[in-house]
Amino acid sequence: MDRIHGYLFEKECMDSLRLLQQKGYELLFWKNIDAHVYDYNLYCPFCDSRFANPFIAQKSISDLTIVTYKKVIFMECKSSKAKAFPINNIQPHQLKWSLQCDYFNVSYYFLICDRRTPKQFKCYALLGAELDNISADISPKKSISWESFENNSIELPRIKGGLWNLEPVLAKEATENGTTEVRNRETGNELQ
DSSP: OTTHHHHHHHHHHHHHHHHHHHHTBOEEEEEOOOGGGGTTTOBOTTTOOBOOSSOOOOOOSOSEEEEETTEEEEEEEEEEOSSSEEGGGSOHHHHHHHHHHHHTTOEEEEEEEEOSSTTOOEEEEEEHHHHHHHHHTOSSOSEEOHHHHHHHSEEEOEETTTEEOOHHHHHHHHHHTTSOOSBBTTTOOBOO
């Protein structure tokens, strides 16, 4: 049951990206399959028998991959109902990948959702290096306060339909590159 709100948050993010596509923004995205999805459900394509459990699958780099004009963005979706965000929700390999992506000028965002109060959820977007800086300031390294996210990240507004406005993240990427890499194909306008 712990993973249910995480899956809901991933679906909200995917639907938010789909909404941007419907608005005419030029981007492609897909959901990367998590390794734990394969538990008890993977069948051999040749003999139709179930694979022995535990089936060890390759870890994916992120939950979502977004491709815009000349830019690749990875997004890892994390959510929590705790009073502070538990740092152990972020696996060491995810933080390592985010820092490696930063080295190669590829953006890797952590979308972190505060789901403590129903109908008052908050979502924060921050790069791996920013998350690493916030977590380095923690002395016991158990959890990060929600106030730290408010002060050091982009807060994404909630929009109609229980979705998130991801335009600030895409606009930040476009302005950092000095070009209008994410455009609306109908109007030709860049993200604002």
